[in-house]
Amino acid sequence: MVTDVLVTGAGGFIGHHLVKYLVGKGYRVRGVDIKHPEFEPSAAHEFELLDLRRFDNCLLAARGVAEVYQLAADMGGIGYITAFHARIARNNTMINVHMLEAARAHGVSRFLFSSSACIYPQYRQRTPDVTPLKEEDAYPADAEEGYGWEKLFTEKLCHYYHHDYGLETRVVRFHNVYGPLGTYEGGKEKAPAAISRKIALAHDGDEIEVWGDGEQTRSFMYVDDCVEGIHRLMRSNHADPLNLGTDELVTVNGLVDLVARIAGKRIRMRHNHAMPQGVRGRNSDNAKLREVLGWEPSTPLREGLAPTYRWIESELRASGRIVEPAVAAD
Numbered sequence: 001m002v003t004d005v006l007v008t009g010a011g012g013f014i015g016h017h018l019v020k021y022l023v024g025k026g027y028r029v030r031g032v033d034i035k036h037p038e039f040e041p042s043a044a045h046e047f048e049l050l051d052l053r054r055f056d057n058c059l060l061a062a063r064g065v066a067e068v069y070q071l072a073a074d075m076g077g078i079g080y081i082t083a084f085h086a087r088i089a090r091n092n093t094m095i096n097v098h099m100l101e102a103a104r105a106h107g108v109s110r111f112l113f114s115s116s117a118c119i120y121p122q123y124r125q126r127t128p129d130v131t132p133l134k135e136e137d138a139y140p141a142d143a144e145e146g147y148g149w150e151k152l153f154t155e156k157l158c159h160y161y162h163h164d165y166g167l168e169t170r171v172v173r174f175h176n177v178y179g180p181l182g183t184y185e186g187g188k189e190k191a192p193a194a195i196s197r198k199i200a201l202a203h204d205g206d207e208i209e210v211w212g213d214g215e216q217t218r219s220f221m222y223v224d225d226c227v228e229g230i231h232r233l234m235r236s237n238h239a240d241p242l243n244l245g246t247d248e249l250v251t252v253n254g255l256v257d258l259v260a261r262i263a264g265k266r267i268r269m270r271h272n273h274a275m276p277q278g279v280r281g282r283n284s285d286n287a288k289l290r291e292v293l294g295w296e297p298s299t300p301l302r303e304g305l306a307p308t309y310r311w312i313e314s315e316l317r318a319s320g321r322i323v324e325p326a327v328a329a330d
């Protein structure tokens with residue numbers, strides 16, 4: 001039987017990959033976003049341009065579907081989410097409140113909300129060798145300003161819709177996701193893409209700027225693992241929030257070294273302490289993920305960074321931005 005599903009945020013990075021994955025699994029997919037995917041056409045059977053801050057558009061988007069993957073959000077890397085608290089919190093509150101209510105009004109059976117590791121308390125993330133974050137660590141709450149507080153509130157709203165209306169909600173807390181076809185410039189890009197861009201544009205021996213002292217730590221999940229995990233969670237019976245990430249911790253300096261090795265370039269770092277660096281350390285505790293799904297993301301960082309770097313480099317080359325150093329004439 002073909003299930004009709006809606007993927008919102010289908011013009012964005014994870015949504016675009018998720019649409020491809022679900023189409024490959026035999027679902028009939030409607031993609032909705034305020035914009036088309038940037039780098040290649042959507043694989044969705046239907047793709048509609050709608051501003052999901054408006055309730056009437058959410059009702060249109062969710063018509064006739066059995067399941068909703070709610071990935072639409074105003075979001076970006078650390079520079080973006082620390083600069084626009086009101087705008088991000090307002091836009092995402094409108095999208096999530098209206099999408100949940102539209103799903104309920106249409107009798108949708110399952111609704112997946114894309115939350116974030118940014119909901120975790122800042123007081124648990126003050127050292128680079130941070131203890132991996134467990135789902136229950138979310139409270140007492142001290143989320144990332146703006147973006148994180150909105151995600152935490154919507155997690156609660158999902159719980160209320162589950163409890164009061166019987167809507168089967170699924171809540172996934174992504175830890176940084178990276179891979180090809182993600183934003184790599186313009187201010188919304190995240191560390192793996194930004195570093196790949198800087199190194200692709202650099203010559204052997206050049207210096208690149210790194211935000212903070214580079215000793216801040218993170219874990220990063222390859223997008224193929226991410227979409228598989230999303231689908232597995234949707235099919236599970238687990239209504240409580242669940243981490244989805246890897247526990248392979250790396251410093252930002254370590255990330256630069258990895259990308260430089262993939263690029264085959266010697267790269268020096270200039271640390272800019274004036275730029276935002278987010279929490280000092282963040283890692284995912286995957287015990288519950290393994291217990292609930294019997295599975296966890298498995299792509300090693302080096303393996304996922306290689307195609308990511310190559311894709312960004314090819315984009316920059318295609319747009320004429322990579323200039324080969326002049327070869328000295330004899």
Ligand code: NAD
Pocket residue numbers: 008009010011012013014015032033034035050051052053070071072073074075076091095114115116117173174175176177178190
């Ligand atoms: P993205 O920015 O690439 O995709 C989000 C999409 O939502 C964009 O295409 C955007 O146009 C769309 N959108 C924004 N406002 C909209 C509106 N008013 N109406 C319709 N569409 C709108 O981000 P992503 O990395 O694909 O993230 C997907 C989801 O996962 C988001 O909810 C994000 O908060 C969450 N998340 C992502 C990460 C990550 O590392 N990428 C980490 C934690 C959480």
